[in-house]
Amino acid sequence: MAWKILLPQEIMEEGAQLLKDAGHTLIRGRGFETADVLADMKEYKPDAMIVRITPITREVIEANPNLKVIARHGAGFDALDVKACHDNGVQTLYAPVANSTSVAETAIMLMFECSRNVLKLRKTWVQDYYKAKLKIHKTTLNGKTLGIIGCGNIGSRVAKRALGLEMNVLAYDPYKRAAEFPEGVEVVRDLNRIFKESDYVSVHTPNTPLTRQMINKETLAMMKSSAFLINTARGACVNEMDLYQACKNGIIAGAGLDAIAHEPVDPNNPLLTLDNVIIYPHIGGNSVEAAHRASYFSAMGIEEVYEGKEPTWPIHDIDYTTAPTYTDVRVPDKKPVGMFDF
Known part of the structure; x- marks a missing residue:
């Protein structure tokens, strides 16, 4: 039946x-x-x-x-x-x-928009063309370091696209063997390196007890003042009040978010008041x-x-506190891209 x-x-x-x-x-x-x-x-x-x-x-x-x-x-x-x-x-x-490709493209899009300071440009250029053109800080992705947290279906696609943009890519995923990461990625096992060395930190993890609010006052303080946080994963991974303070006070340069803790967004969310925080309505996979x-x-x-077949994509119960983890690393053969490499 x-x-x-x-x-x-x-x-x-x-x-x-x-x-x-x-x-x-x-x-x-x-x-x-x-x-x-x-x-x-x-x-x-x-x-x-x-x-x-x-x-x-x-x-x-x-x-x-x-x-x-x-x-x-x-x-x-x-x-x-x-x-x-x-x-x-x-x-x-x-x-x-x-939707892996769609979300990966969204992460890259947020990186581009952060790099060119699009919110400030949008608010400025009609009233003050030359300020927008010459005074608002803008950078390229070329030569920058991207740190990826979680290198599964989406994180791997982000890594490949970032390598195509001539970025240097670090990736952290303790549940994956080094040989399984995309070619050209430096596999790191120390999560703190991602925060300390990256110009963009891009989050691609599920919401688990281990990742919940992993982006917080302490981890944000490790980041460069010129760095951006990109989150196209889950809003629960970020302590939003800590992120607000970090972006407001120049601890980091800003953030690009496609996921926030409470959706739809609360109009009183203080992140909405900042012109260095871009928020999308969780459209990465849409x-x-x-x-x-x-x-x-x-x-x-x-x-x-x-039909009684084994399904292609079942959801398994995973205890991330006891799941097998790996410590092997891999460094790509190519030298990092620098500012004066053309």
Whole structure:
């Protein structure tokens, strides 16, 4: 018997068509909020669900004993109570490579915008053209050092693009062997080196007990006063009040953020008052191409489980405090790019 599949938010047509062609019934959810999904669970008792942005709590999961699969439409899944799913025999899936390129491009875009001081330019150039053109500080990415924290699907793509821009790339990821990092990257095992040596620190980690508020007063104080923080991962990784103070007081040059602690943004968030902090509404994974891939991969995962196959992208319970870590390093053969290399 085919399944009933709940879609709290719409998915792209190729994903929906895959499920309809397999004979499944698609249920359009009544709304985006957790309470809406809870009501849908109780009314329709779906076999599966594809979730995009709605937080899915234990209460939602346990409201429907018929639930078999939840597919997360994208790479991040901290808004999904994975433990509650597994406690109740619900298979969890995600689409870790669907939006990796889109998020990587967003990180690079934020680096460019920080380097050219676009917020100050935007506020200045109409009233004072020559000040904007000649007095506002602007730099190139070429020859700068990028420090990447977390070098998985997204971090690796950022590294490759940064190398193409002739940046020097340091990368830290204790859960990955040195040989698995992109060629040309210097693999470091001392996280403090990332903060101390980088002109841009780019965060690409999940939200875990070990990464929560890892960007804080102490780590920000290690950074160069000319350095920028880039966060396209999770807002929980950053202590925002510490970041506000660091950007306001010149401890660092500024920040480019596609993720903040509370979304949608609180209009009273003090980071919004600073012209050296760029904030996007978490759009890194929301390109058209990424949405098409995520919809298809999410639907594919549900169909794999329905057919009794091993799903391509299951979400596993990982205890990051006990997971294997590595200490091997790698230094690229090429010499670092300098200011006068052309």
